[in-house]
Amino acid sequence: MNFKNKELIIFDFDGTLINSVPDLTLAINTMLSHYQLPEVPVEEVAPFIGNGARTLVKRALKHSMKDAEMSDGFFEEAFAFYLKCYREVPCKDTYLYPSVVETLQYLAEKEYKMVICTNKPYAFIEPILDQLDIKQFFKTWIGEDSLPETKPNAAPLLHLANNMNISTEKCIMVGDSKNDILAAQNAEMDSIGLTYGYNYNEHIADYNPTIVVDDFAELQNIF
Numbered sequence: 394m395n396f397k398n399k400e401l402i403i404f405d406f407d408g409t410l411i412n413s414v415p416d417l418t419l420a421i422n423t424m425l426s427h428y429q430l431p432e433v434p435v436e437e438v439a440p441f442i443g444n445g446a447r448t449l450v451k452r453a454l455k456h457s458m459k460d461a462e463m464s465d466g467f468f469e470e471a472f473a474f475y476l477k478c479y480r481e482v483p484c485k486d487t488y489l490y491p492s493v494v495e496t497l498q499y500l501a502e503k504e505y506k507m508v509i510c511t512n513k514p515y516a517f518i519e520p521i522l523d524q525l526d527i528k529q530f531f532k533t534w535i536g537e538d539s540l541p542e543t544k545p546n547a548a549p550l551l552h553l554a555n556n557m558n559i560s561t562e563k564c565i566m567v568g569d570s571k572n573d574i575l576a577a578q579n580a581e582m583d584s585i586g587l588t589y590g591y592n593y594n595e596h597i598a599d600y601n602p603t604i605v606v607d608d609f610a611e612l613q614n615i616f
């Protein structure tokens with residue numbers, strides 16, 4: 394199978410292009426220790442990722458507080474504190490997965506249009522793209538707060554296709570999470586599931602992406 398007929402590649406961000414779990418964990422643990430709560434190890438933070446910042450913080454707090462009662466007021470304060478921590482250090486230990494730069498370069502040379510659709514807050518995307526020096530590859534990007542709906546809803550993908558003036562059958566979603574694959578299916582787009590990211594400790598193949606890929610470099614064989 395190949396996807397040489399596609400025109401727009403919609404990439405997920407966390408767990409697909411970047412391994413952001415070190416800095417997400419740092420911000421979570423800075424917040425937890427501020428409230429004298431037990432820290433959460435990095436491997437336990439990874440499965441909390443996927444539904445945006447609020448859900449990440451809620452899952453981490455519940456885990457750390459062992460499901461003790463959490464008032465809305467406390468949650469909002471802790472969430473704001475977490476955002477401040479992550480804003481200060483969004484890209485210290487975050488890194489690009491192997492072969493990302495050369496594969497994006499390959500795809501750019503083949504004249505595919507590339508965009509990012511993430512459930513991460515919009516404001517964090519550009520500083521990380523800048524820091525990792527990959528901003529030039531992407532025409533645009535949207536985050537969890539760009540539209541009322543987030544992945545797995547089809548809306549962010551349809552918005553990007555519409556924005557780029559490309560029909561859905563010429564679009565493909567590349568992601569590590571069931572949210573990416575379900576969003577693509579809801580938008581009637583093909584999808585590529587990556588096995589190395591964060592998917593709630595579930596197999597991405599169980600969500601039936603059009604194809605499953607273990608290594609980002611494999612995209613060079615199918616586009």
Ligand SMILES: O=C(O)COP(=O)(O)O
Pocket residue numbers: 405406407408442443444445446449510511512513514570
């Ligand atoms: O930040 C998240 O919850 C997930 O982000 P992603 O959609 O880029 O994987």
Ligand SMILES: [Mg+2]
Pocket residue numbers: 405406407408409443568569570590591
């Ligand atoms: Mg992801």
